[in-house]
Amino acid sequence: MMLFLELAQTFKEMETTSSRIALTQFLVELLKKTPVDIIDKIIYLIQGKLGPDHSSKELGIAEKMVIRSLSIVTGNSSNEIQLLYNRIGDLGDVAYRLRYNRVQSTLFQEHLTVEKVFDTMVKIANTSGTGSLDLKRRYITSMLNNSSNLEAKYLLKLVLGTLRLGIANYTLIDALALSFTGDKKNKSILENAFNLSSDLGNIARILAKGSIKDVQLIAVSLFVPVRPMLAERARDSREALNKMKGECFAEFKIDGERVQIHKKGNQIELFTRSLENITPHFPEIVKMFADENTDNFIVEGEVVAINSTNLKYLPFQSLMKRKRKHEIQDVMEKYPVLLNLFDLLYYNGQDTMELSFFERRRLLEDAFGNIKNDRLKLVDQTKVSTIDEIEKFMTKALENGCEGLMLKDPSSRYRAGAREWAWIKLKREYSGTITDSLDLVILGALYGKGRRVGKYGALLLGSYSKTEDTFYTICKVGTGFKDDVLTALSNRLNKLVIHKKHPRVEAGALSMDVWFEPNIILEIVTSEITLSPVYTTGRNLIKPGYGFALRFPKFTGNVRDDKAPEDTTTVDEVLNIYSNQLKQ
Numbered sequence: 001m002m003l004f005l006e007l008a009q010t011f012k013e014m015e016t017t018s019s020r021i022a023l024t025q026f027l028v029e030l031l032k033k034t035p036v037d038i039i040d041k042i043i044y045l046i047q048g049k050l051g052p053d054h055s056s057k058e059l060g061i062a063e064k065m066v067i068r069s070l071s072i073v074t075g076n077s078s079n080e081i082q083l084l085y086n087r088i089g090d091l092g093d094v095a096y097r098l099r100y101n102r103v104q105s106t107l108f109q110e111h112l113t114v115e116k117v118f119d120t121m122v123k124i125a126n127t128s129g130t131g132s133l134d135l136k137r138r139y140i141t142s143m144l145n146n147s148s149n150l151e152a153k154y155l156l157k158l159v160l161g162t163l164r165l166g167i168a169n170y171t172l173i174d175a176l177a178l179s180f181t182g183d184k185k186n187k188s189i190l191e192n193a194f195n196l197s198s199d200l201g202n203i204a205r206i207l208a209k210g211s212i213k214d215v216q217l218i219a220v221s222l223f224v225p226v227r228p229m230l231a232e233r234a235r236d237s238r239e240a241l242n243k244m245k246g247e248c249f250a251e252f253k254i255d256g257e258r259v260q261i262h263k264k265g266n267q268i269e270l271f272t273r274s275l276e277n278i279t280p281h282f283p284e285i286v287k288m289f290a291d292e293n294t295d296n297f298i299v300e301g302e303v304v305a306i307n308s309t310n311l312k313y314l315p316f317q318s319l320m321k322r323k324r325k326h327e328i329q330d331v332m333e334k335y336p337v338l339l340n341l342f343d344l345l346y347y348n349g350q351d352t353m354e355l356s357f358f359e360r361r362r363l364l365e366d367a368f369g370n371i372k373n374d375r376l377k378l379v380d381q382t383k384v385s386t387i388d389e390i391e392k393f394m395t396k397a398l399e400n401g402c403e404g405l406m407l408k409d410p411s412s413r414y415r416a417g418a419r420e421w422a423w424i425k426l427k428r429e430y431s432g433t434i435t436d437s438l439d440l441v442i443l444g445a446l447y448g449k450g451r452r453v454g455k456y457g458a459l460l461l462g463s464y465s466k467t468e469d470t471f472y473t474i475c476k477v478g479t480g481f482k483d484d485v486l487t488a489l490s491n492r493l494n495k496l497v498i499h500k501k502h503p504r505v506e507a508g509a510l511s512m513d514v515w516f517e518p519n520i521i522l523e524i525v526t527s528e529i530t531l532s533p534v535y536t537t538g539r540n541l542i543k544p545g546y547g548f549a550l551r552f553p554k555f556t557g558n559v560r561d562d563k564a565p566e567d568t569t570t571v572d573e574v575l576n577i578y579s580n581q582l583k584q
């Protein structure tokens with residue numbers, strides 16, 4: 001048993017720091033005193049979830065409902081609370097203020113425990129149907145009745161999803177290694193287990209109950225998504241071929257959505273590259289696999305929308321319409337999809353990730369090569385060993401509406417979650433000026449002027465460093481936003497506002513009107529990468545006191561909802577583009 005008050009106190013301390021080292025230290029202390037049987041719950045709560053990404057449920061709690069509960073518990077009117085909320089901006093902080101005035105009878109109070117809070121949140125998430133709103137409100141009211149003002153503050157931040165501690169998975173992994181093995185070096189074992197199972201709560205439980213050796217035994221399993229293998233980018237075919245040591249497979253690089261498909265018997269599930277379960281978005285893919293005999297596998301492919309008459313690939317945005325549940329039938333007819341399979345991670349009860357890419361492709365052909373369904377194919381592939389062959393295949397890919405090529409080392413194994421030179425993406429544009437886009441995360445904003453009063457004017461964008469687990473600033477962008485897109489984006493950003501710069505952001509002396517939790521990724525094009533004393537990406541790498549900046553950055557209109565913040569273009573990639581541009 002652990003008192004919720006203890007957790008609330010740690011959250012309070014964590015909120016006062018912007019230093020990652022200090023955050024890790026707080027985490028270590030917390031993990032060390034957490035009873036083993038609830039360590040997974042503590043991990044999920046810190047991540048603001050109720051389970052791993054692929055199975056964590058939403059609580060479905062509206063602010064109005066919380067305001068009503070607060071009014072019942074404190075005796076303040078809903079109107080008063082709403083006004084305070086408008087001023088302060090967070091209902092947890094509102095509860096903290098209100099409850100100072102509360103006259104309470106401690107006689108009937110039960111002490112709130114972490115177990116109780118977690119289990120009640122699970123109940124709330126599982127409540128649906130008629131009367132569910134009432135029931136949810138009663139759960140919240142009852143917890144509020146048993147909490148002090150500090151507990152109420154963090155309880156509400158948890159149920160509303162506004163707890164923003166700035167703790168990334170990598171920080172949690174560091175803290176777990178330190179707490180249970182005393183050595184940060186063991187983090188690579190934890191990271192590997194995380195890449196295979198995507199569930200830090202479970203890893204923490206195994207580690208706390210057993211040892212690091214038990215974590216080493218964690219293997220890939222069906223219906224638990226594997227973190228996808230990623231590609232490096234090369235400037236041109238020559239560089240790519242050099243990296244591939246003169247010979248490799250070239251595949252069409254299709255601009256769709258990456259899906260990982262798991263099947264056993266009647267159960268078929270689809271996951272995105274950020275591990276979200278999107279099975280309901282593609283009923284026709286589920287049916288397609290249900291109709292086939294091939295069973296017991298995990299495959300990866302790129303799903304792309306096609307024009308129903310000429311079968312040509314449609315832009316990535318056409319897939320976004322799948323997000324609206326009630327329109328699926330309609331969308332299925334208007335925007336049918338084609339699935340291009342490119343990898344096999346698990347087959348007939350065996351982990352195939354250890355096999356070479358050459359062998360995996362052979363197995364993929366055995367398993368799916370003969371399927372007679374015109375909506376499923378293996379991605380176009382050919383063996384290349386000269387620049388000329390790559391160029392020819394590139395032309396063919398572009399003619400077929402692809403973005404470019406993926407080059408793959410035939411001897412490489414599947415490295416979950418890793419971005420390495422075993423896979424290289426090659427787009428035609430890399431060799432010219434920078435017409436290739438960057439995927440940058442929104443970190444802050446300045447308020448708008450003129451037509452944009454009341455909205456955000458310029459957005460501060462950043463790159464990412466995996467080794468530092470830090471976001472670095474790179475430019476401000478204000479062009480390329482259509483009015484409706486800007487409004488929708490502003491609404492989403494309002495929910496991500498934090499009262500000071502995020503602990504994982506390095507912004508130097510730059511000051512902004514608002515800071516956000518790094519979450520939304522925009523696709524940006526630029527004319528050139530320059531050096532600037534203002535931004536922190538790659539600061540001091542080329543010239544003391546200077547970092548990289550984008551010249552004339554412009555939003556392409558594409559919000560990369562399929563990418564997690566850690567998929568942001570990295571500092572190394574920016575350095576690469578910068579160096580290549582000098583060579584031109």
Ligand code: AMP
Pocket residue numbers: 231251252253254255256257258273302342379406425
């Ligand atoms: P990027 O999103 O630009 O980093 O490029 C990597 C993405 O390309 C992958 O995550 C896939 O979604 C997509 N892709 C398209 N075709 C292929 C392919 N043949 N092999 C691997 N990934 C592919």
